[in-house]
Amino acid sequence: MPATSRKKISRATVRADFNDLTAVVHYTRAAHTLGLWASERILIDRYFPDKNARLLEAGCGAGRVAVALWELGYRQLHAFDFAEELLAQAQSLVIERNAQITLFHADATRLGLCHVIRDKAFDGVLFMFNGLMQIPLRRNRRRALRQLAAVCRPGATFLFTTHDRNSSPAEQALWRLESRRWAQGRQDPILREYGDRYFEEDGTGRTFMHLPDRAEILADLRATGWAHVHDVLRRAVAPEARAVREFSDECRFWVARKPAQT
Numbered sequence: 001m002p003a004t005s006r007k008k009i010s011r012a013t014v015r016a017d018f019n020d021l022t023a024v025v026h027y028t029r030a031a032h033t034l035g036l037w038a039s040e041r042i043l044i045d046r047y048f049p050d051k052n053a054r055l056l057e058a059g060c061g062a063g064r065v066a067v068a069l070w071e072l073g074y075r076q077l078h079a080f081d082f083a084e085e086l087l088a089q090a091q092s093l094v095i096e097r098n099a100q101i102t103l104f105h106a107d108a109t110r111l112g113l114c115h116v117i118r119d120k121a122f123d124g125v126l127f128m129f130n131g132l133m134q135i136p137l138r139r140n141r142r143r144a145l146r147q148l149a150a151v152c153r154p155g156a157t158f159l160f161t162t163h164d165r166n167s168s169p170a171e172q173a174l175w176r177l178e179s180r181r182w183a184q185g186r187q188d189p190i191l192r193e194y195g196d197r198y199f200e201e202d203g204t205g206r207t208f209m210h211l212p213d214r215a216e217i218l219a220d221l222r223a224t225g226w227a228h229v230h231d232v233l234r235r236a237v238a239p240e241a242r243a244v245r246e247f248s249d250e251c252r253f254w255v256a257r258k259p260a261q262t
């Protein structure tokens with residue numbers, strides 16, 4: 001099929017890719033066997049010290065983080081995903097581990113429509129393993145950021161990760177080439193914005209990912225009601241086990257706070 005006849009990446013593409021069997025097996029295996037990364041554990045301990053905090057996990061997938069939070073002693077947990085097949089896997093894991101987590105189906109860009117969390121004021125939100133960056137188009141990522149802020153109380157903490165186009169010299173070289181392609185109109189036509197990637201890996205399936213630079217995320221937080229608190233590359237937080245490095249590559253952790261006056 002000629003590249004020009006392929007459809008642009010949309011929310012439907014991403015959702016179908018996460019509902020695909022290969023992805024479901026991949027994320028379910030990680031939820032059952034991998035649990036939290038060392039870096040995630042350190043930052044969760046640091047930024048969510050209260051085990052009674054009302055926490056919301058966005059893009060929970062098959063439950064890797066939500067179930068680990070329960071096992072760490074967090075007791076007021078809500079988690080959602082827009083991929084039904086992954087959510088079904090999270091539900092079985094919750095039952096198997098005897099956890100009490102309110103799981104629900106929702107799209108992070110349309111949370112306002114979601115009755116399960118209406119009137120809730122969460123103390124914290126997590127959007128782990130780059131889920132926010134799997135939302136096509138910056139305006140939609142900003143919409144998700146705004147909607148997550150709207151379901152939090154003032155002072156709530158937000159922890160999430162992204163890639164970073166500048167995280168290594170190799171990445172920088174690759175993106176210099178890609179920026180030339182965009183300048184000349186030779187980019188893959190299914191991509192929406194500079195920084196997007198769409199790729200397929202054995203055992204993981206097809207993945208859409210937007211790779212930002214640091215300035216982009218700082219601007220998005222400012223524009224959507226979040227105050228930046230901290231950001232750090234994963235390798236500076238903790239060395240990770242080989243299984244974690246095989247599951248996930250380098251990323252940047254972000255911590256933001258909903259200011260008291262909004």
Ligand SMILES: C[S@@+](CC[C@H](N)C(=O)[O-])C[C@H]1O[C@@H](n2cnc3c(N)ncnc32)[C@H](O)[C@@H]1O
Pocket residue numbers: 014015018027030031058059060061062063064065080081082083086106107108109128129130131132134135
């Ligand atoms: C890389 S996976 C991570 C899954 C899980 N948090 C983990 O760490 O194993 C990203 C998750 O974000 C979810 N996701 C992406 N866009 C979403 C959206 N707009 N609304 C809700 N979930 C979304 C995907 O369905 C997927 O489960």
